[in-house]
Amino acid sequence: MGIMDQFLQQLINGISLGSIYALIALGYTMVYGIIKLINFAHGDIYMVGAYIGFFCITILHWPVLPALVASMILTGILGMLVERFAYRPLRSAPRISVLITAIGVSFFLEYTMMYFVTPQPRTFPSVLEDAAYHFGPFVVNNQQIMIFAITIILMAILTYIVQYTKVGKAMRAVSFDTETAQLMGINANRIISVTFGIGSALAAAAGVLVGIYYNSIDPLMGIMPGLKAFVAAVLGGIGILPGAAAGGIILGIIEALVSGFISSTFRDAAAFAILILVLLFKPSGLLGKNTNEKV
């Protein structure tokens, strides 16, 4: 296999890995956009989503799509509960208090899950036929196609909601100026809750897809992808939805290329090197405008 072929093959792998990051990063960036909180528990929400999908498939014997939808709904509710009971009481507290609380929620979810499902990794059942398609020298497998297709569909739905529905416009208004949004008659708390719900549902989808892709889930599986998705959100410009999507895909591609051409031991280092470079040279991210903080 020539260098060019290998490059394109890694590109394909990178896009499917990047789709997962993008789905998680969207939730990060939505929550940041609306209440300026880096929700460090978001990676663990994704983990819970993976488990809900896992149990729907193994215990209830549901096919993969209903399991995915059920996981998105239940995890969405979990996200709303976390917001309601952990973050809302701190709405007027300093940002650092909320940030620390987010880390607390993260541990809470990780160790509560460990208690109930044990720390042992579980083997995610293979729900798709192991088919691989050869396009000349490239191989694309069923899982990659499914991950990519579901990511695109979910992003299209999200874009529709945010751009054209009433609740989406309210989300943008609250995110731009919460106080003025309230003067429009928008119940900001309800919109913030919806935002957590949607963001958590997207993370749940990512969790189920990762289970299908890597066949293995465990209660600490959310830590690294959570951090990576955070990098992706910052890379694209935190608070900007297309930025999170682009940042996720770009990060996935870079990681795949580093794994393929240098060594897979360096792929995490590459991700965090990107974070450092973005923060040094363009802190507002690829799609970010130079922010003028509201007075």
Added chain:
Amino acid sequence: MGIMLKIDNINVYYGAIHAIKGISLEVDKGEIVTLIGANGAGKSTTLRTISGLLKPRTGKISFEDKIISGMPAHRIVECGVSQVPEGRRIFANMTVMENLELGAYIRKDKNAIQNDLKRVFKHFPRLAERKKQEAGTLSGGEQQMLAMGRALMSSPRLLLLDEPSMGLAPLLIKEIFAIIKDINEAGTTILLVEQNANMALSIANRAYVLETGKITLSGDAKELAASEEVRKAYLGG
């Protein structure tokens, strides 16, 4: 005509700062009432307390005989009170049309919303020309018009205007104030906060003068405009 808004001895604090010290005032249905005073006198604070962004520590506010102090801001909009905030605060990253749609957020009747949209475009023809434009690209005067149009889209019975003349050229201020008068004549009661006391008194029926959190003078707008005290302090002699 009957009292529409009644503020009864409210005290408002910003942390330890006692910003409003026992203000009482009334607005009758159909009136334009203005609240004038120097920077920092508590004019905006008063409006923000009416619209629910701030809560009075003591005292109460009632609108159409219903107590609204203590309600969250979004519920007060549903009662029929709409505020044009100081500095316009338009949603700059959205189109003019989206801003206006957000103004009608609490309403469901599509036909009535369409009628109000027509009415807003009649008051502000320039907004109609620019409805697809991103609001942040509008000029200062157009942004003020958008902020007012947006507030009208909730079909309020009481419109609270906070410094509509701020940062605008004299000619534009005249235009805005003429529109305020039109809006009032079309049936919307108005409570207007202004530093530009001349303009405010010229269109208002009654006025209150606010000084460091207290009402020091009140009465007929024409009489106040003629009074020595007001002329010296607020009208430049």
